[in-house]
Amino acid sequence: MTGMDAVITSIEERGDVRIFELRAADGSALPPYHAGAHIDVTLGNGQIRQYSLCCRQPSGDSYRIAVKRDPKSRGGSEWLHQEATQGHTLTLGEPRNAFSLRPSTGMHLLFAGGIGVTPLLSMAYALQRAGQPFHLAYFIRSEAENAFADETQTGPLAGHVVVFAGLQPQDNAARIEAIMQTAPASETTVYTCGPTPFMDAVIALGTTRFGASSVHKESFGAAPTAAGAASFTMRLVRSGRDIDVPAGSSALACLHAAGIAIDCSCEVGVCGTCRTVVLDGRPEHLDSVLSDAERQANACFMPCVSRSLTPVLYLDL
Ligand code: FES
Known part of the structure; x- marks a missing residue:
């Protein structure tokens, strides 16, 4: 990933969460962004992770990201919690926003689960x-x-925020529904970010009350689809090999298992590192990297998440 160098200028420890302030290493202004945006961060261990920008007011001076310690971490949160120190340089991508506020003068309901509060x-x-x-x-x-x-209970947002601590999932749904009932059925927009079951509950309840087009969720990576259940074959045209991708396996994992070296980083379809040229067949694009035009051209795909709509996908490998 190409990007800009940014220095960690402060780290705040707040329980299981570390809050990082980042500034451009050369002192220049950071690219602008809008609420809901996230950035790719290349860590000191070479991995790329996505974090929402959660500043009080977007500014070119600094970015703020918050990272929760994740015991199941594949290395991202572990590195940022154990290795990162003030003065460390990270590489940042341009801010991207697939979760922006929609123009509306009506009520906005924001539902956050855990560290999913950051874009909200x-x-x-x-x-x-x-x-x-x-x-x-x-x-x-x-x-x-x-x-x-300090920001949600006693700070400037306090009058707009209600915190629910220690509820069981079934109680969450009842609270979510009760809040939705207080908002008008029309002209209300819902946003949610958090663990998948939490977002699923918000989406289901929000769709029932406000309609599917009024409900938006944060998703850095590609959503798994039913197509993940279908198997297909990759024909490696240059090496003359066929590699099967069984249901539930990723194409990238199958290529690696067959000894084919494909660079990868995020493994969730957001960084573009694993981009592979397609010679024939029709990929099912499940990444967040390609433009609409690139998807229609079907000249490449991201094997870490994408699959095939045709029984055989012909690759330039
Ligand atoms: S490894 Fe990042 S898009 Fe595939």
Whole structure:
């Protein structure tokens, strides 16, 4: 990934969460962004991870990201919690935004699960600055998990935020539904970020009350689809080999298992590192990298997440 160098200028420890301030290494202004945006961060161990930008007010001076310690980490949060120190240089991609606020003068309901609060905090500040009606419901396992207590309970957003700590999943749904009932059925927009079951509950309840087009969720990676259940064959044209991709396996994993070296990094379809040339057949593009024109051209695909709509996909390998 090409990008800009940024220095970690401060680290705040808040329980299981570390909050990083990043500034351009050469002192220049950082690229602008809007609430809901995220950046690719290349870590000191070479891995690329995506983090939402969660500043109070977007500025070219610095970015703020928050990273929760994840025991199941594939290396990203572990590195940022154990290895990263003030003064460390990271490489950042340009901010990208697939989760922006939609123009609306109606109510905005923001539903956050755990560390998923980060893009929604940016949205809450943006809505406050714009004088638009909003409500942030923040679901956490315990009060101690609220890494943003100063901003959500006593800070400028406090009057707009309700924190639910320690609820069971079935209780979450009841609270989510109760909040939705307080908002008008029309002209209300819903945003959610958090663990998948939490977002699924918000999406199901929000779709019932407000309609599917009014409900938006954060998703850095590609969503698994039913197509993941279909097998297909990769024909490696240059080497004359056939490699089967069984249901539930990724094409990238099958290539690696067959001894084919394909560079990869994010493994969730957002960085473009594993881009592979397609000579024939029709990929099912499940990445977040390619433009619409590139998808229609079908000249390449991201084997870490994408699959095939045709029984055989012919690759330039
Ligand atoms: S490894 Fe990042 S898109 Fe495939």
